[in-house]
Amino acid sequence: MGQAIPEFGKFLESLRGSMSLREAAKKSGLSHAYIRDLELEKNRSTNEKITPSPDTLQKLSNAYGYLYRDMMIKAGHLVEQDFSSPTTAFDIDIDLTQIYYIEIGMKEIMYGDQKSKLTKNVDSLKDFIQFLDTLEDHGFKKVDSEMYVNFHHIRKYDERSGRLYFDTAGTGVSVALSALRQRKHHNLILRKIANNIQSSLEYSYGALPNSAVPGFELM
Template sequence: MGQAIPNFGKFLESLRGSISLREAAKKSGLSHAYIRDLELEKNRSTNEKITPSPDTLQKLSNAYGYPYKELMIKAGHLEEHDLMPDAATPDIEVDLSHVYYIEIGMRDIIYADQQARLKKSIDSLRDFSDFLDTLEESGFKKIDSDLYVNFHNIRKYDERNGFLYFDASGEGVCVTISATRQRKYHDLIVRHVANNNQSSLEFSFGKTSGKEASISPARNKG
């Protein structure tokens, strides 16, 4: 991992230029408060230093019309030599239909299924934006800050705790969906679970308890 340029937040602010925070939020899909936090390089609620993730940088790149890879370098996620192709490391093709979920880290992407977790470096992807589009087309939804789940592979939904399982018994691998995404995707999850198990909604779920879901931070189980 490289070193972020000095005053990276000021650099982001200069990229925004005369665009208002709210306009930048609309263009990027990020909140205007979060964009300002990034420019100040700290969470104003906790006063902790923050670093934008590759996903966030991709959104800012699109909003400001600035090259994504250059932004990754300036943020310290990549170094110049990281962009050089490595002939000794083959680029393994991943069949997304068999992937349960994908975690996007600072420099790596982890593909997980029932048996294994495959790590690939972000700089090996030709276009990160195209990669995110491919995820959407393949049935993946963003359920937490850097966690994408293949809805075609969800077999059980524990609504109370926000757990998404990839086996009908609910004893195998699972991930936790954030409270915000749970509210957004609840109906879609229910439909996918019924479809993935080839059962009807009425038979699989019946009436809901009406109780609020208790959500934990994103974690894996298995």
Template sequence: MGQPIPDFGKFLEGLRGSMSLREAARKSGLSHAYIRDLELERNRSTNDKITPSPDTLQKLSAAYGYPYTELMIKAGHLMSDDVAPVVTRSYPEVDLNQVYFIEIGMKEITYHTEADRLAWSIDSLLDFSTFLDTLDEHGFKKMDADLYVNLHHIRKYDERKGKLYFDEEGKGVSVTISAIRQRKYHDLINRHTANNTQRSLEFSFGKAGKKASFTTAEKNI
């Protein structure tokens, strides 16, 4: 742990610049009142001194387009010596078409393929934003707070457990998706699963509404 820079709150206010508190709140997911408290470095209700947590700093760095690691250092959560030397690129040149899913942590990205697992550090949010755009172009969808899944590799979908498998038997590697994402991408997952296993997707209608099911026959291609 280090020490925060003097007037860290004013530094945060400077990062916000001409952006309104409500706009900053919308972009970060934090309340506008809390953002103002951070800029004043005190809770205006209790007058207690406050320091933003690493999670809060991550949200602010995304909202303001400022490197997360630098914010951590300036807030006193990290020392410069704790940070690994910057490399020339923020993510490896991996063939994303071969990646099953990706886990994104606070400091690194972990790629999962059929046989390998590769972790790489995150260097800057500007590169990271470009990286997220690349994921979308390759068919990845965000399935949890830190999980991106390549729908082109899904072979089995267990709706009851909220699990996605990369083999048809459902005995191999799997990931669990959030309930919100399951509802959002339910039909899309079913369509990709049908396509990936070369099965047709049929819908039946009843009192419970529309329900997808797979036929055992392969699709005519």
């Protein structure tokens, strides 16, 4: 653990910039009142000092487009020296190419595929952050505040419910996208599904009705 920079709350406010509190709340999934409390560094109801958790900082990092690792250092959760020495790979025994989705908790990570789930504790915050930074290299995209999905494995997309399935019938395991991520990844999802099921529509889906895309239901 390090020490937070002076006036860390003002630093958070500067990252928000011209973005309104309600817009920041919508992007981060945090309440606008709580974001303002963090900027003031106190709970306005109790007048007690508050410090954002690593999970909260990750949400703000995504909302503001600021590097999570640097935000953690400025908040005092990490120090620069943590990244100056070699480290072992995080969960090196897990083949991420075979994992369908990953759910991130405060102290543990849950890996899932079509048949099983595996939970592992987070022993090193430093390795954990570096692990998150590599997920996209393995085909994972963030679909909610704590959920990452391997887009190489999705086979069906229910647009109305915002659910992704890993089987073409849509009867097996599924995960839900947040409304924000659904809008952001909509076209990518359709392309990936077409590619994953070896469909010739991979590059032409945009010119066809949704119902013509294999695995996609027009609701």
